[in-house]
Amino acid sequence: MKGNVMGKGFESIRQGLTEAIGHAKGEQAGVQIWHPVAVDVAAVRGRIGLTQTQFAARFGVSVATLRHWERGDRSPHGPALVLLNLIDRDPAGVLRMLGSTIPYRAAASGAENTNPAA
Numbered sequence: 493m494k495g496n497v498m499g500k501g502f503e504s505i506r507q508g509l510t511e512a513i514g515h516a517k518g519e520q521a522g523v524q525i526w527h528p529v530a531v532d533v534a535a536v537r538g539r540i541g542l543t544q545t546q547f548a549a550r551f552g553v554s555v556a557t558l559r560h561w562e563r564g565d566r567s568p569h570g571p572a573l574v575l576l577n578l579i580d581r582d583p584a585g586v587l588r589m590l591g592s593t594i595p596y597r598a599a600a601s602g603a604e605n606t607n608p609a610a
Contacts, residue, residue, distance in 0.1 A: 528573045528574050528576075528577045531573065531576040532576055532578050533576060536579055536583070537558075544559060550587065550590065551590075
């Protein structure tokens with residue numbers, strides 16, 4: 493049985509390496525690439541009702557970086573762009589996963605939250 497497990501493990505690794513080599517050569521067999529789309533950071537932040545300081549603190553970016561994104565001086569890329577795409581699609585879900593909530597506006601309605609404890 494141990495040989496069978498090792499054989500399956502080897503085959504899985506071999507397949508992964510074969511796909512990685514093919515991808516490096518420009519082949520698309522078995523590889524799906526996702527390209528995150530540009531996000532209007534100011535619009536996303538405004539839609540969920542956070543200040544620049546709150547947004548930066550909740551999502552782990554500096555306020556200076558956030559301001560550059562919003563002014564268009566710089567564009568987010570890599571993991572930051574992926575996170576912004578997730579926030580754009582489901583801000584309440586991302587905040588929930590991070591153990592936070594939207595403090596001022598309800599995610600779906602955009603209505604003001606009058607709860608002072610929020």
